[in-house]
Amino acid sequence: MRFKKILLLGGNKIACDCTKYLNTLLEDSHSKNTATKIHNTTLSVLETAISPSSMLRTLCQKLNLPYLCLTSRFDIENFILDFTQDRAKTLIISANNRFIFTPKIIDKPYIEIINFHYALLPHYRGMNIPTWVIFNDEKKTGITWHFVTKDIDKGAIISQKEMVLSKDSTALSVTRKGMELAFLAFKEFINNLLHKEIVGRDSIENDFVYKFKNLPLNALLVQNLDTNLISKFLRSFDYGSFDVVQRPHFVYANKCYKIGKYQIKPQAKECLDSQVEFKMELRDNVLTILDNAYQITIHLLESDEMTKKEIIQNINELRAVATTNTTNLHLLSLKDKPYLGFKSTRSLFFINEEEGVQRIYFYTFDFLDFADLFHTHTNTLNHNATIEITSKNLHLLENDLFHLGFYTIAKQQRISSNNAAFCFSKKSPAFSFVPMNDEEIESCIATEQDSKKIYTKLREVFDSTTGHLQNINELKISIHNKQFFILKDSQSNITSLLQAIIHPKSFYINQIFNFSEPQHIHSILKGALAQYIRNGGKYLYAWVDETNHASQRFHEKYGLKHDGLWNIVYKFAKKPKLWAI
Numbered sequence: 001m002r003f004k005k006i007l008l009l010g011g012n013k014i015a016c017d018c019t020k021y022l023n024t025l026l027e028d029s030h031s032k033n034t035a036t037k038i039h040n041t042t043l044s045v046l047e048t049a050i051s052p053s054s055m056l057r058t059l060c061q062k063l064n065l066p067y068l069c070l071t072s073r074f075d076i077e078n079f080i081l082d083f084t085q086d087r088a089k090t091l092i093i094s095a096n097n098r099f100i101f102t103p104k105i106i107d108k109p110y111i112e113i114i115n116f117h118y119a120l121l122p123h124y125r126g127m128n129i130p131t132w133v134i135f136n137d138e139k140k141t142g143i144t145w146h147f148v149t150k151d152i153d154k155g156a157i158i159s160q161k162e163m164v165l166s167k168d169s170t171a172l173s174v175t176r177k178g179m180e181l182a183f184l185a186f187k188e189f190i191n192n193l194l195h196k197e198i199v200g201r202d203s204i205e206n207d208f209v210y211k212f213k214n215l216p217l218n219a220l221l222v223q224n225l226d227t228n229l230i231s232k233f234l235r236s237f238d239y240g241s242f243d244v245v246q247r248p249h250f251v252y253a254n255k256c257y258k259i260g261k262y263q264i265k266p267q268a269k270e271c272l273d274s275q276v277e278f279k280m281e282l283r284d285n286v287l288t289i290l291d292n293a294y295q296i297t298i299h300l301l302e303s304d305e306m307t308k309k310e311i312i313q314n315i316n317e318l319r320a321v322a323t324t325n326t327t328n329l330h331l332l333s334l335k336d337k338p339y340l341g342f343k344s345t346r347s348l349f350f351i352n353e354e355e356g357v358q359r360i361y362f363y364t365f366d367f368l369d370f371a372d373l374f375h376t377h378t379n380t381l382n383h384n385a386t387i388e389i390t391s392k393n394l395h396l397l398e399n400d401l402f403h404l405g406f407y408t409i410a411k412q413q414r415i416s417s418n419n420a421a422f423c424f425s426k427k428s429p430a431f432s433f434v435p436m437n438d439e440e441i442e443s444c445i446a447t448e449q450d451s452k453k454i455y456t457k458l459r460e461v462f463d464s465t466t467g468h469l470q471n472i473n474e475l476k477i478s479i480h481n482k483q484f485f486i487l488k489d490s491q492s493n494i495t496s497l498l499q500a501i502i503h504p505k506s507f508y509i510n511q512i513f514n515f516s517e518p519q520h521i522h523s524i525l526k527g528a529l530a531q532y533i534r535n536g537g538k539y540l541y542a543w544v545d546e547t548n549h550a551s552q553r554f555h556e557k558y559g560l561k562h563d564g565l566w567n568i569v570y571k572f573a574k575k576p577k578l579w580a581i
Helices: 012-031 057-063 073-083 127-133 172-197 227-236 308-320 367-375 396-402 420-424 438-444 448-461 472-480 516-536 549-556
Strands: 005-009 042-045 067-069 090-095 110-119 140-147 157-164 249-252 256-264 280-282 286-290 294-302 338-342 347-355 357-362 385-391 405-417 483-488 494-503 504-513 540-545 561-572
Touching: 005 012, 005 073, 012 057, 012 090, 012 172, 042 057, 042 073, 057 067, 073 140, 073 448, 090 172, 110 172, 127 140, 127 172, 127 227, 127 338, 140 172, 157 172, 172 286, 227 286, 227 294, 286 483, 308 338, 308 357, 347 367, 385 405, 396 405, 396 561, 420 516, 438 483, 438 516, 448 472, 448 483, 448 494, 448 504, 483 516, 494 516, 504 516, 504 549, 540 549
Parallel strands: 005 042, 005 090, 042 067, 090 110, 357 385, 504 540
Antiparallel strands: 110 140, 140 157, 249 256, 256 294, 280 286, 286 294, 338 347, 347 357, 385 561, 405 540, 405 561, 483 494, 494 504
């Protein structure tokens, strides 16, 4: 036996079948002669995608096999490196696995990796192959087991099996048949591979790789296609209830629909022999298309807008599946308005647009799945798309977001104090500033007449990408709630401004600037704090950019210090890197 350890990565039926078969080999070896004993070899399983009801996890529990589920590419890489740090000869079997093995793993001389691929290599390297073989009207396809090298899907071929495609084949049927063939091939070569070195045959050079974001017709069904091409298009995206690729769309009368269930009926023989006029009709969200080849019926769904109620419902459904999650939804208070949103069985993300800035909020229990979902919808993003992550871990998701195409544009510290009265003590640098009395504070409260000037001034002073600047209607609501305090010069220009969101137990300094004497803004702030303290308030906080030293010095006068919490703003600016092949 050549290996001391076997690690199976992947998921779904093929991973279960291979795990079960390997376990049988290990158990049966105890009753065989010493030449075939492999009972000293350990088998472990790493599932690389969270499933609502993981068959693989259940199987491993039944067989008493070590099992772990990881979805972050960095967690997976670190686990493999830790798993093999004893340098014992290890076989890694990639079966329906989306993790791309890095050189750190591949270069280890004591690690050998084999992978299952949904195509007859060297043709159709890459992702979404069942989709492409159908759309390209291939007459046959198949599966390949091959060794993993640094070049994607270029390793020496171990075994292949073919399948015939028909006019009824769908991406789902090809995927299921592919898993069946892959397991048949696996049983034929694995025992041989475990006991002796297999060279495999070289894969012919083919440089084209189908990337995850590459989809037929960019997933958009256009109106000038004949029914033969429409049939291939629909079947190529049909993975049943599984969210493997982006749901295709159809645009009609400037309205975008998602394509739902469909039915394809071949025309009668007499229609095939005659010239039937092409016809397309949309009625009650049902699209009917016909010519002399097929009659196709497609049920259309309203496009990707989600209401507040739908977002909450989707989150609750995801939360019911998995208790652990990755999200930044706590940063947003949902409003009763439509959001552009996208979901899969494991992930959800939607976009809240603020003054031209697209703020992305997400909820997932499988970050690889979220990455795939995000990749398919990058065409909806503008040049001001951002994601914010709030955590005490400054680098939380930093590498993951980098591989999605994001880079850091701001690191904001939360500074806080549980002693709002500190500024009134002699120890405070703000002690010498005289607070406004209640009457003076009341006279500084902005009115709706000031809204346009405040709106303009905020945009002159603050970056709308990193600061959540309100639109004019939201600003008027904040003014109505007495959140803005201002001072003006003799020409009625705003010289000092404080926006403070005050609750019984918290005082949040949200926006602040001063173009006048320093004592003016301090007098406003101390006057507002005096009222807050009299009502029993103690907690005071703000967010400041780590590079804004002037703002940090200002707030330090009030005893505010960094409490360990960070808000990191990432901006989308480049093509995302592939996560899996």
